[in-house]
Amino acid sequence: MSQKSIIDRLAILADAAKYDASCASSGTAKKNSLGGKGIGSTEGMGICHAYAPDGRCISLLKLLLTNHCIFDCHYCINRKSSNVERARFTPQEIVDLTLSFYRRNYIEGLFLSSGIIKSSNHTMEQLVETARILREEHDFRGYIHLKTIPEADPELVHQAGLYADRVSINVELPTDSGLVKLAPDKNAQQIEGAMGGMKMAIRQAKDEKKRFRHAPRFAPAGQSTQMIVGADAATDADIVGKASRLYDNFRLRRVYYSAFSPIPDASAVLPLKRPPLIREHRLYQSDWLMRFYGYQPSEVMQATEADGNLPLDIDPKLAWALKFRERFPVDVNRASREDLLRVPGLGVKAVNQIVASRRHRTLRLDDVARLTVSITKVRPFICALDWRPVMLTDRADLRALLAPKREQLELFSA
Numbered sequence: 001m002s003q004k005s006i007i008d009r010l011a012i013l014a015d016a017a018k019y020d021a022s023c024a025s026s027g028t029a030k031k032n033s034l035g036g037k038g039i040g041s042t043e044g045m046g047i048c049h050a051y052a053p054d055g056r057c058i059s060l061l062k063l064l065l066t067n068h069c070i071f072d073c074h075y076c077i078n079r080k081s082s083n084v085e086r087a088r089f090t091p092q093e094i095v096d097l098t099l100s101f102y103r104r105n106y107i108e109g110l111f112l113s114s115g116i117i118k119s120s121n122h123t124m125e126q127l128v129e130t131a132r133i134l135r136e137e138h139d140f141r142g143y144i145h146l147k148t149i150p151e152a153d154p155e156l157v158h159q160a161g162l163y164a165d166r167v168s169i170n171v172e173l174p175t176d177s178g179l180v181k182l183a184p185d186k187n188a189q190q191i192e193g194a195m196g197g198m199k200m201a202i203r204q205a206k207d208e209k210k211r212f213r214h215a216p217r218f219a220p221a222g223q224s225t226q227m228i229v230g231a232d233a234a235t236d237a238d239i240v241g242k243a244s245r246l247y248d249n250f251r252l253r254r255v256y257y258s259a260f261s262p263i264p265d266a267s268a269v270l271p272l273k274r275p276p277l278i279r280e281h282r283l284y285q286s287d288w289l290m291r292f293y294g295y296q297p298s299e300v301m302q303a304t305e306a307d308g309n310l311p312l313d314i315d316p317k318l319a320w321a322l323k324f325r326e327r328f329p330v331d332v333n334r335a336s337r338e339d340l341l342r343v344p345g346l347g348v349k350a351v352n353q354i355v356a357s358r359r360h361r362t363l364r365l366d367d368v369a370r371l372t373v374s375i376t377k378v379r380p381f382i383c384a385l386d387w388r389p390v391m392l393t394d395r396a397d398l399r400a401l402l403a404p405k406r407e408q409l410e411l412f413s414a
């Protein structure tokens with residue numbers, strides 16, 4: 001294993017990390033190395049941002065410490081029974097790579113996860129040690145996201161928060177029964193226990209920071225998690241319900257959804273085909289509705305179809321509006337901000353602009369059209385000074401009229 005070159009191991013362990021979706025760096029504290037202090041920055045010019053073709057952020061050096069694993073999660077290419085080529089880095093090697101990538105301006109920080117080598121505690125120690133060397137020995141001020149191991153000693157999981165901007169603990173699957181079936185070495189209670197511990201520590205650190213200016217920082221960008229979609233029988237309604245409970249119970253910054261990818265030599269308990277990628281996209285849209293548009297989880301669930309899944313041909317906001325047509329049209333000149341946010345095709349920015357402009361004048365359809373990508377989608381659901389959608393909202397073929405062509409993905413604009 002140690003015979004492989006750094007480049008070869010980088011190829012293996014960067015590739016193995018691609019299955020982890022939770023790499024966004026939003027929400028961290030602003031730090032920089034201006035004035036010659038330290039190295040690295042979480043903001044500012046010169047940071048190389050890039051996105052993979054599937055839209056995931058790759059501006060972090062995203063690596064596994066190792067893809068050896070003593071666990072046997074069926075959906076994972078790194079599980080112990082997998083025939084995949086293995087590699088391993090030492091903490092110092094990861095540090096050297098991070099610093100050299102950073103100095104070349106390729107990355108804005110490090111996303112580090114790992115298979116479980118020897119034991120959960122041993123692996124967690126290695127992850128923490130990597131972050132410690134970066135922070136304490138190199139005064140690295142760039143972004144660090146550590147994936148933690150819920151089975152490890154809580155004190156070790158806690159230490160991750162002392163060095164990382166963001167920590168994440170994967171719930172892996174939307175239901176406990178899915179976890180038992182597909183990840184037999186994992187335990188839902190242990191996972192949620194670790195999340196609960198992390199929530200308390202983050203809250204405590206925030207309180208201390210308010211009282212003592214020099215109180216140590218602790219995971220300032222919060223915690224996140226990831227759920228695999230399509231590996232078990234969980235429906236979108238199950239997934240939305242789980243995500244909502246996680247947001248409420250553990251104050252998560254983000255729940256990431258990762259469409260299950262079929263892997264070589266897959267276990268017979270897994271589906272043969274991956275779910276359509278658009279399903280993952282619809283779940284992100286539903287997540288957006290709950291976080292920014294004021295939808296309750298039960299309302300997002302109302303947008304699902306008879307099989308419990310969100311429609312794939314239209315976004316969840318439009319699906320909800322088509323089911324609850326009696327709530328429309330809303331008058332752009334009078335409706336509350338909350339009601340305007342329900343209008344398909346109106347994003348938060350457009351709604352804010354509508355609310356600001358109507359203080360000065362009465363809005364016409366053209367005024368709204370200037371604020372949206374597609375007025376066609378908005379028209380059936382609003383009234384304006386010169387517009388009322390007579391019969392349009394009630395048309396039986398409205399869904400067909402508004403459904404985008406299958407190739408056209410809408411990114412969170414709805």
Ligand code: SF4
Pocket residue numbers: 069070071072073076077078079080114115116183
């Ligand atoms: S513990 Fe993580 S790396 Fe190991 S098999 Fe499970 S999902 Fe894969």
